[in-house]
Amino acid sequence: MSxxxxxxxxxxxxxxxxxxxxxxxxxxxIALVKYWGKYGxxxxxxxxxxxxxxxxxxxxxxxxxxxxxxxxxxxxVELLLDGxxxxxxxRRTADYFTKLFPxxxxxxxxxxxxxxxxSFPHSAxxxxxxxxxxxxxxxxxxxxxxxFEPIKDKSERWRxxxxxxxxxxxxxxxxxxxxxxxxxxxxxxxxxxxxxxxQTGGSLEYAVPVGERLHQNFKAFHDDIxxxxxxxxxxxxSAGHGLMDNSPYAxxxxxxxxxxxxxxxxxxxxxxxxxxxxxxxxxALTLHxxxxxxxxxxxxxxxxxxxxxxxxxxxxxxxxxxxxxxxxAGPNLHLLYPDSIALPVRNFVREQLLPLxxxxxxxxxxxxxxxxxxxxSE
Numbered sequence: 001m002s003x004x005x006x007x008x009x010x011x012x013x014x015x016x017x018x019x020x021x022x023x024x025x026x027x028x029x030i031a032l033v034k035y036w037g038k039y040g041x042x043x044x045x046x047x048x049x050x051x052x053x054x055x056x057x058x059x060x061x062x063x064x065x066x067x068x069x070x071x072x073x074x075x076x077v078e079l080l081l082d083g084x085x086x087x088x089x090x091r092r093t094a095d096y097f098t099k100l101f102p103x104x105x106x107x108x109x110x111x112x113x114x115x116x117x118x119s120f121p122h123s124a125x126x127x128x129x130x131x132x133x134x135x136x137x138x139x140x141x142x143x144x145x146x147x148f149e150p151i152k153d154k155s156e157r158w159r160x161x162x163x164x165x166x167x168x169x170x171x172x173x174x175x176x177x178x179x180x181x182x183x184x185x186x187x188x189x190x191x192x193x194x195x196x197x198x199q200t201g202g203s204l205e206y207a208v209p210v211g212e213r214l215h216q217n218f219k220a221f222h223d224d225i226x227x228x229x230x231x232x233x234x235x236x237x238s239a240g241h242g243l244m245d246n247s248p249y250a251x252x253x254x255x256x257x258x259x260x261x262x263x264x265x266x267x268x269x270x271x272x273x274x275x276x277x278x279x280x281x282x283x284a285l286t287l288h289x290x291x292x293x294x295x296x297x298x299x300x301x302x303x304x305x306x307x308x309x310x311x312x313x314x315x316x317x318x319x320x321x322x323x324x325x326x327x328x329a330g331p332n333l334h335l336l337y338p339d340s341i342a343l344p345v346r347n348f349v350r351e352q353l354l355p356l357x358x359x360x361x362x363x364x365x366x367x368x369x370x371x372x373x374x375x376x377s378e
Contacts, residue, residue: 005160006102010148012109019065022142023374026135028056029175030223030334032280033261034287037244042170043204046257047184049264050174053223054368056120058131062139063113074098076111096168120363133168134175137161138371162206178370179211186262215271222342224335225363226353228304235298237329243294277324284326302331304356311352
């Protein structure tokens with residue numbers, strides 16, 4: 001059953017409200033099985049499974065105060081990215097807050113200043129919307145608890161954070177859990193940890209954690225992100241999702257993703273590293289094939305992306321080390337591997353792959369522990 005979290009009682013007596021601030025850091029995530037195609041209110045056409053990252057993260061401070069000036073049917077938001085006022089992002093965030101009025105009527109009664117920064121280039125194919133919207137959702141639920149009362153059930157609390165994050169950016173719902181998460185409905189599986197009301201197979205409306213299912217082979221996994229390009233993408237992920245609506249490959253893709261997601265969960269539990277790599281790389285190339293077969297078609301990989309992929313494949317064949325690649329919706333290559341081969345991979349990256357990156361940059365990341373509440377800056 002759908003849970004919209006609508007609550008008309010969450011209104012403030014503004015004369016009793018003091019200004020305040022909240023700060024959260026939330027990581028991005030890397031999808032192992034890709035979500036590509038959506039419908040309705042940010043609902044996925046197919047399930048997805050992801051690893052939560054650590055270093056690639058967004059740090060967001062939400063300042064709130066009683067609203068001044070005319071009360072309108074639109075949220076009042078100011079936003080600074082890396083200290084620079086961004087009216088375009090402020091408008092998008094105001095749209096998001098306005099969409100949340102049925103859940104949080106008090107958002108209409110307040111005004112907001114948001115200060116946010118990423119540890120990685122924005123809109124370059126690392127899921128900045130995932131980390132950004134999940135950090136904002138953490139702030140919102142934290143603000144609800146401060147202004148009203150705590151949510152006693154901690155699992156339910158994080159489901160609500162995931163639900164709110166999804167309304168801002170679909171993949172953001174997976175960033176609120178440590179290690180690994182699934183978003184979407186999966187048939188033929190045991191009830192997943194965190195599923196509500198004994199649901200079997202996850203949910204379309206929020207992600208559920210699956211870190212406890214991971215085989216030892218997949219704990220402490222690394223994700224080195226090669227910054228092939230630090231520029232913004234030519235086509236946004238939102239536009240890419242929309243192009244799936246009329247794709248002749250959509251339905252076969254959704255069925256393929258369903259199968260791959262179910263098999264990937266099995267692989268993550270049984271530790272089959274070879275099959276993990278096979279599914280992972282197939283998913284990455286399928287995602288970009290769908291982009292190239294869209295109408296109009298578009299290409300987000302750069303020549304050095306292809307060169308790096310071939311170098312990874314050759315190094316793996318030569319060394320027999322389990323180093324695998326994936327891509328998000330952009331040109332930057334993610335290298336996934338177990339901690340046991342961290343040293344040889346580091347040497348390989350520095351000697352052969354760094355010359356292929358923009359300005360010799362890469363992010364040495366790994367699986368992370370999810371959102372973190374931070375002390376407010378002075």
